[in-house]
Amino acid sequence: MEMIASTTGRVPKSTSDCANKHIEEMTEKNVLCTAAGGSEAVQRRIEELDREWDVERALEANAAIAAMLGVFLGATVNRKWFAFPALVGGFLLQHAVQGWCPPVPVLRWLGFRTQPEIERERYALKALRGDFRDLPAAENRSAAMEAIKAAKR
Numbered sequence: 709m710e711m712i713a714s715t716t717g718r719v720p721k722s723t724s725d726c727a728n729k730h731i732e733e734m735t736e737k738n739v740l741c742t743a744a745g746g747s748e749a750v751q752r753r754i755e756e757l758d759r760e761w762d763v764e765r766a767l768e769a770n771a772a773i774a775a776m777l778g779v780f781l782g783a784t785v786n787r788k789w790f791a792f793p794a795l796v797g798g799f800l801l802q803h804a805v806q807g808w809c810p811p812v813p814v815l816r817w818l819g820f821r822t823q824p825e826i827e828r829e830r831y832a833l834k835a836l837r838g839d840f841r842d843l844p845a846a847e848n849r850s851a852a853m854e855a856i857k858a859a860k861r
Contacts, residue, residue: 718807719763719822727816731825739832750837757830763820767803767811771796 720728742753761769778792803809831854834840 715807716824719812719816720825722806722808722812723816724813727813731816731819731821734819735821735825735829738829739836742833743836747837750833754830754833754837757826757833760826761820762823762826763812763815764823766815766820767800767809770811770815771800 738753742749775793775796778789778796781789781792799809799811803812
């Protein structure tokens with residue numbers, strides 16, 4: 709693993725192949741099931757994707773809760789609890805540098821996707837809906853091919 713991972717793709721690179729495959733299969737299943745439901749289902753699913761939390765947001769929210777809990781417990785129960793927010797901060801730094809920290813495999817196992825993984829589903833659904841139909845021919849083919857590739861990933 710690189711010391712400082714690039715931002716793009718760093719979480720999938722540090723995620724097990726099994727978890728990545730599960731997420732890809734889940735995305736493909738979402739697209740296929742949504743497509744079977746027609747245009748209203750596609751619109752509803754796109755709206756759901758707008759509200760979906762990616763793995764980064766889930767990690768940040770959980771870290772904030774854990775840090776606040778540690779500060780509260782340190783102030784009210786025992787000063788040793790102040791070590792907990794320091795540990796959380798270390799995990800966040802490790803994630804920023806390497807794209808991995810102990811909570812990430814758990815979040816990935818729970819199905820949290822990266823923003824690019826969510827976007828692949830969104831663009832596949834938009835292609836199914838016909839959003840790229842009015843683009844000039846060359847761009848339309850390119851967008852359609854990207855959507856097809858995304859749906860297969």
